[in-house]
Amino acid sequence: MLTAENITKRFSGVTALDNVCLEFQAGKVTAVIGENGAGKSTLMKILSGVYSDYEGQIRFKGESVRFSSIRDAQGCGIAIIHQELNLIPYLSITENIFLGRELTTRWGTLDKRNMRERTRELLADLKLDLDPDTLIAELKVGQQQVVEIAKALLEESEVIIMDEPTSAISESEVAVLFRIINDLRQQGKAIVYISHKLDELFTIADRYVVLRDGKSIESGDMDGIDHDTLIRKMVGREITSVRRQGAGRVFDTLFLVENLRLKHPIRLQENQLKNITFQVGRGEIVGLFGLMGAGRTELLETLFGLHPKRSSGLVELDGEVIPLKTPGRSINAGLALVPEDRKRDGLVLDMDVKTNISLTALETIEQAGLLNQAKETTLARKYIADLRIKTPSEKQAAKNLSGGNQQKIVLSKWLATHPKLLMMDEPTRGIDVNAKAEIYKLIGQLASDGMGILVVSSEIPELLAISDRILVMCEGTLTAEMAIEDASEDSILKAAIPKTMSERVNE
Amino acid sequence: MQLSLESHKPTLARFQSLIALFVLCLGISLMSDKFLTVANFWNVLRQISVNVCISTGMTLVVLTAGIDLSVGSVLALSGAITAGLLRNGIPMPSANLFIGFTLLGSILAGILTGSGLGWFNGWAITRFSLPPFVATLAMLTIARGLTMLWTGGFPITGLGDSFTYLGTGWLIGIPVPVWISGLIVAIATLITNKTRLGRYIYAIGGSESAARLSGVNIERIKMVVYTLAGTLAGVGGLLVTSRLDSAQPNAGISYELDSIAAVVIGGTSLSGGRGSILGTVQGAIIIGVLNNGLVLLNVSPFWQQVVKGFVILLAVIIDQKSSKRE
Structure with missing residues (x-):
């Protein structure tokens, strides 16, 4: 369907893509993988018309094409869904989907009825049960993503490029997304799927293309390759996963949190954090898991003094009480926070x-x-x-x-x-395998130098690999605490799923 | 691709506005023989020193991604306070008393008025999370009203030679206002390039949330910045009043626009985080030379405004093009 031949792209001296050749087939999901900086996003920008000055050739259905703009590429049937969604929060679903290509009546006014109908159809196709007049701001991230897909389908796109589509959505939303991708594949669309989460690729992709240092290294069928081989091809060398040694060690208490509460910003009667009590030892790595909305980020923010008016409770670091008033005071006391959204x-x-x-x-x-x-x-x-x-x-x-x-x-x-205690919120999100391994190693080193470490992550394998102890949060409460040798993916997930939801799952 | 912090240092980054200035000067001097004279040189510098004062404060504000629309009114009130105190003191008829003010006392009171109004701007912005545009727009009206109240709508004149020396005098062959604005520019450059305060100002403009999470006390820095902007508007008021030997109730009207123009022509980004004091000085000089040239060429004041508007557009377009190329 879409082939790239000998694509080379240079930025003032730096070669971002070097003679890249690849092929995307209709009715197939092709995973594009590579470390950050391997040239994935540059390639996608060329395919979607953002860059038009490159060497080499792109063929779309056999014909040589060169897109001069994103609209140009869209017009030909190539749509891209970016990691950061491009929707306008205070416009409705319909208005967003038709933005820039509104239907008009013969009087020149907006044909709202028709647009709403068309949106309803698109949403129904995608099995998203929402009123077309709903504002984007009221949707969950996963739903917004489906709206982006609907936007692509409106143009009857034949190639749909998805850049890290699951980085911000929950497991159940991932399932919905995969179902949609499956449908699109059956309709004969070519899907280009970029992700760092290799496990996902084995579930959803048919083919893979590996980019490394701007070159296309290899491509083939997902069936014929396993996890470790794929990683080897991405990084060009073996990565051994490091397991934390010395289970069962006892740590002196460094950091103590008692009865920490955080009021809801609007509904003041409710608490977003309910009587949180835990501790982190000197040199200990504590992993904190929770699903979206469990209150992990709020917990770190509160400890860092970002919610002074709504929080209460006792927090002690190295014997000294931390006031929870401003980040400045928390920093002076010896806290540090690596936030979730680094950009x-x-x-x-x-x-x-x-x-x-x-x-x-x-x-x-x-x-x-x-x-x-x-x-x-x-x-x-x-x-x-x-x-x-x-x-x-x-x-x-x-x-x-x-x-x-x-x-x-x-x-x-x-x-x-x-710092005496380093808190990290999703420290490896959107980071390639190599850098991930380096950051894990660094975390281990810092801990053995005596720093206390609190890591929040939504990737359970990651937490299992680096932590000494695991805490699980659900709906603002700590629901489980387990030593690493007792922890498993099952037990962690079980503690993280809200009661009502897990009952629903069991039905 | 390589765009580093160097761009807020006054090196080659602002080269093109120097070229523009040179071309401008060359053009005017070809058309008028009065332009390239020593007297006119000092005249232009003296005229722009007020704008340089105000725009230095404005640059600090804009670097934090804010704006201060009140500088013109604050300038007027500060000047009027100084002039009023100097001329009349504070009469207190009930006690049959009269509090006289010395020269220095009146000047300090005027400048501190500016600081106070600037502080109030900062307080309103940080305490109630108001957009700076709105808070300072309110102050623009408030300070103008207070000026009218204080002066009764009439100019305060006859302020004495020792006071008018500030605006019209010479010191070692250089006009006094040029000394004053030069000193202010030097201090502000030092602050922006070499101090924590300066670094925090850039950080807040670049990403307020990252700065907050790094432990920067955003509210305090903003208070300082708006107070400085008010103070410098106060100094500007002093210079204007002194040069005219008169505090006009409608002094400084639309000065905020000339000031924002200087900041923007000087390459400071209105979205904050990028720019420099010296860039602003260049911007102020370009506007000053343009004003002067158009007057010398007998261009009608109405056309002058049109031309000035186009120059602002042109300057910003050129600046954006060149920063993209970087």
Whole structure:
């Protein structure tokens, strides 16, 4: 259906794609895999018409094409669904789907009735039971994604590119998405599926294409390959999964949380966090699991002093009470938080690596009230070397680095404050396998140096691999605490699923 | 692709606006022989020093992704307070008393008025999470009204030679206002490039949530920035009043627009996080030279405004093109 022949794309000296050849077939789901920086997003931008200046050739149904804009590509039947959804929150589903291609009556006014009808049909095809007039803002992320797909179907797209479609949705929503993908495949569409979650690919994809360092390494049928081989092809070498050693160790208490509560921002009678009590030991890695909406992120935010007016409870770090008033006071007490959304909350993207690293530790590079550039550079270079951040120099803007390297900058800026307890919210989201392994290793090292670590993750295998102990949250309460040797995917999930829902599952 | 923080340092990044300035000067000097004279040189610098003062404060505000629309009114009230105190003191008829103010006292009171109004802007913005546009728009009206109340709608004149020295005098061959605005620019450049406060200002503009999570006290920094902007508007008021030997109740009307123009022409992004004080100074000079040139060329004041508008458009378009290329 769609083939790329010898595609090369250069950005001011850097070769992002080097002679890439690949093929997407109708009625097949093709997984495009590769580490961050392998060239996946550049390739997708070329296929979807964002970049038109490249070398090589693209053939669509046998004909040579060159898209000059996204609209151009859409017009030909190639749609892309981005990781960050492109919907306007305060417009309705119908208005979003028809945005830029509204139907009009012969008087030139909007043909709302027809558009609403068409939307209803599309939603019905996708088995999304919603009123077409619902505002996007009222939808869950998974539902918004289905609306994006509906948008693509309106154009009768024959190629649908999905970039990390499951990164923000729950398991049940993933099931819905996969059902939709299956339907689309049966209708003969070519689906291009980009994801880091290899397990998913084995469920949904028919074929795979591996990109590495801008080159197309290999392609083939998913049936003929296994998990480890695929990883080897992505990274170009073996990755051994590291298991945490020394189960059953006893840790001194470092961090103590007692009866922590957080009121709901609007319904003040309700609590988003209900009497949370736990502790983290010196040198211990505690993994915290919960489904979406369980209150994991709220817990970290509260501990970091971001909800001073709504929170209550006792929090002690190394014998000292932490006031939960402002991030500044929490940081001074020895807390650090690697936030979930690193692009928005972790980094100032326009600023360079050096400035981002030193932002939390400007006191240490101050001399007579002025910032000392030399000290700042030394500080930045130390962490660039220690954490092996891949950057041309400390003066590179953070936005130009890959996800894994950006995450390492965020870690650096917190290590620069010499925290006693490091909290991490989804530390490996959107990061390639190699960088993931490096971050796991680093977490282990920090723990053996005596730091307490609290990791929130929605990937159970990840938590099982790195934690000493696991906590599970559900609807604002801690529902389970288990030593790593007693923990399993089953037991964790069981504790994480709300009662009502698990009853429903059992029916 | 390589866009680093270097761009807020006054190096080559702002080169094209220097070229624009040069072309502008060359063009005007070809058409008018009065332009390229020593007297006119100092005249232009003296005229722009007020805008440089205000725009320095405005740059700090805009770097945090804010805006201050009240600077013109704050300038008027500060000038009027200084002039009123200097001329009349505070009469207290009930006690049959009269509190006189020294020169220094009046000046300080005027500047502190600016600081106070700026502080109020910052307080309204941080305490009630108001958009800066709205809070400072309100202050624009409030301060103008207070100026009218204080002056009764009439200019306050006859302020004495020692006061008018500030706006019209010379010191070591350079006009006093140029000294004052130059000093302000130097301090502000130091703050933005070399201090924690400066770094936090850029960080807040770049990503407020990342700055907050890094432990930056956003509210405090914003309070400081708006207070500084008010203070500098106060200094501007002092210079205007002193140069005219008169506090006009409608002084400074639409100064906020010239100031925003200087900031924008100087390459500071209205969405915050990128820009520099020295860029703004260049922007102010370009506007000043343009004003001066158009007057010298006898262009009608109505046309002057049209031309100025197009120059702003052109400057920003060129700036965007070149920053994309980076």
